[in-house]
Amino acid sequence: MNQIARRLAGMGVGRGDKIAILAVNSIDYLETFMGGLRAGACVVPLSTMAAADALEKMLDDCDAKVLFLSEQYRGLVEPYEDRLGKLIAGGRIAYDFVRPGWRNFEEWLAPADDSAFSVPIGLLDDFNIIYSSGTTGLPKGILHSHIMRDMLAVRFTAFDYSPDTISLASTPLYSNTTLVSVLATVGVGGTTILMTKSDAPKFLEIAQRERVTHAMLVPVQYQRILAHPDFDTYDLGSFKAKLSTSAPLRAQIKADCLARWPGRLIEIYGLTEGAGSCTLEANLNPDKLHTVGKPGLGSEIVVLDEQGRVLPQGEVGELAGRAPLMMKGYYKQEDKTRELFWYDRDGRLFFKSGDMGKIDEDGFVVLLDRKKDMIISGGFNVYAADIEVLLLKHPEVVDVAVIGVPSEQWGESPMALAVRALGSKVTTEEIRAWANERLSKTQRLVAVEFRDQLPRSTIGKIMKRELRAPYWEGRASKI
């Protein structure tokens, strides 16, 4: 880490300069990240799921002076590598491949000694930029400060992070989901075990063998790990806390987890941008598994109507939150940052989340849809999440996404894309009839189609935009 910091400083990279990383999880990746911070740089971990043209925009937008790249993702850079004019001379570092114009990581590192190296770091200095997963236009770079990251890491001690922590990271390091847990671990002097990709049996083997205490997982990982046929044969008694984030964890998976997987189960709902977050201590609230918990970590949450007025408890609207932990802004996009803003009567700043939900009578937050995923049918708001919860109660449906498709009569109507249980012979019409008997008139499904699997991002979010696209092709709006 000191060597990396020293080499970067030797190249003129210092406080506030940006370095980018596009690589598979590895020790070198994590050390580059931390070494960059030690040199005073702001680190930009780039999504390996992004398309080459989007990555070109990100690399230009973030003003990176140095790019660290692994072989696996060369193809995402080579189409435009001659146009990376903001990289400084010698600023192309290859972790594990040889190519003219690129310096080998080990050779680049070799001249530097490992004695302590540091530069002063201020509270408000830039820590990292994480690009949002938007698929159109210029991606938004979420800029976090050092104080925000340090404060968040310290607050994670509430989830039993300590020097004895052994944390298993099985999602990519470019994801905020991964980083919050990794930073909490390194911040307290625990041990981080990195997996290069998510793999249920490997996760279970490592967790048992290394006596893992913590893991931050996304819902689809819980689903796959718990479904592993040998799950119950593994000794997972070392777990102190398992955390879930990035998408709502279904109540039935939480219940299964509570019954079969030792340790606390904590669901965290929040934005990478920061502001309000909620935490659900599932073990302590078994009757609230359909919620994402209560505002936590110093957060406040309100529910807003279309006009930006605060709605009473129980009514559905857009969630907005505030907390001490908020991003500095979208990098170089002040207008986009301001689009998130909402102020209460006391002039306090909240971020609008784009998520629809409500607060129940006990103060727990129930999450419904992304605002943009809400289906408006005949003037009524229909929440796909409500229909998905019902469909998952069908014994032969193992995964499902509900989307809005065009309707001449209603504007749009809900449609289900379902994955059947292995060997199931149930038909689309049988599922549709079963669901429509139980749904309200406005929620009724216009159609059901089967899929072998649903497209998900690397952190497990169903890519609804991709699912909707064929049905809206040639139309001006809606997706």
Place this chain on the structure above:
Amino acid sequence: MGAEQPLVPQPTEADFPEFLSIPVRIARNAALFPDKAAVSCEGATRS
């Protein structure tokens, strides 16, 4: 966006007097636990 005037208000030292920064915490932990594995991946380990 400069470090001096962020568009979104950030916590102050008064809000979080324990501020050290992650790199400083890592250096401190390395001194406290010199023999401990800090990170491992695919069988390789570094302290």
